Amino acid sequence: MDPQERRRAVVEAVFRVVERDGLEQASLRNVADEAGLAIGSVRHYFAGHADLMVFAMRAMIERVTARLTEHAERLLTADAPLRPPHERQETVVRMLAEVLPLDEERRREAVVWLAFVSAARTHPPLRSHADEIYDGLLTLVTRVLEGIRNAGRLPADADVALESRRLCALLDGLSLEAVLHPGRLDAETMLAVLRRHLTALAAGDHGGPAHRGNAPVAHDRGPLPHRLR
Amino acid sequence: MDPQERRRAVVEAVFRVVERDGLEQASLRNVADEAGLAIGSVRHYFAGHADLMVFAMRAMIERVTARLTEHAERLLTADAPLRPPHERQETVVRMLAEVLPLDEERRREAVVWLAFVSAARTHPPLRSHADEIYDGLLTLVTRVLEGIRNAGRLPADADVALESRRLCALLDGLSLEAVLHPGRLDAETMLAVLRRHLTALAAGDHGGPAHRGNAPVAHDRGPLPHRLR
């Protein structure tokens, strides 16, 4: 059988186990059982447990990235500036909503995301990938906000770097809460919060020149955000 | 030795292990080693591993709650409305900043918080406590925003329930990111983001009557938020 396909199936099993029982239950045995394979078979495609984990984490990253790039292209088409304002905002909402666990598929991804980035705190082999996710989201949000500002829908004195951190934190917080308290934060509320934030961002005054002696937040995002051109 | 004191010391060891190696390493053996005790001694004070975990989680909850109530009392003193506006805002900032990992002590608490609420997703005995934390924060934030609105520093048509979810998500997101990416989100930036959000909240227009067909978000917080009167 196609090795590529086998690895995909195993990773899918990893996701199911992580979602159902948590990352600490994603042992080679449990994953093999979940995939309907013998433990030796799984070990034929992956060098060991650590290898399987990083591979699964990368698969999750690339899946989300693929979805985001798709939306990014739609957002960056040349005719975008011609659309009416509320329609453009709706496009932004849909793009950012792609990282929120609004449906079952994205909820499963968010669960896996939280499991891996949390594990990365104490598992060095996962660290760089977790940081990559954070940097990717921050860069994406920064680009979106810069786009909005350039379209004139954001006050010229807005601190885009600071607002990007704020929007990032909001998105991460919504994902976290939706994953950990599924019964208390439904999809409509998440969307309402996101829309509220964006309208406030577009309409709100930006406190004039620095509400207090806060130097503007530097971000200095790297050369390029993985993909997303 | 005082049993109360022994339990406290053991819980402290749990926190250290969780911070250093993650919750999955907080076995009875590792905790006992960290506390300088024999494994049997730890088991004399706690019925088992599950018991120790809930006890440690409760200790974390009560420590944070105690700090918050202290600030709440300071905020709710009768002369509060007499203070100048920016000073009142600074009090609010300091109160909400109490849940952010701004210094090493609070950072350790945030790490433990994230470990336990994440574990609660798949560990039923921890679920209710995790939900209690979420409800507690949401209620606290709601009260604070209601206080600001009653002080006239928030537009009358502001959707306090929705804004509470938004501010909650922001705080949770900041904590999450600071815990998982300590090098990329420092204390000053977190404070700047929080201040920015509050000033935008106080100054921003609130979109008039519902930007779209979004029904106001119902929260219906329970009878009382644990402590916090």
Next chain:
DNA sequence: CCTTTTGTAGCACGGTCATGCCAAAAACAG
């Protein structure tokens, strides 16, 4: 003094884990 309670320490069992190593089976090439 002895007895009872309380704290401390740890052995032993059954379980799960990752992994090194090996053998059977299957697919494939000549």
Next chain:
DNA sequence: CTGTTTTTGGCATGACCGTGCTACAAAAGG
């Protein structure tokens, strides 16, 4: 067919886990 490579399955080892249970020391009460 034969020989080779890939794939699958699994055994054995050593480690760590929670917990039942026992042994011993120290204090407390009589």
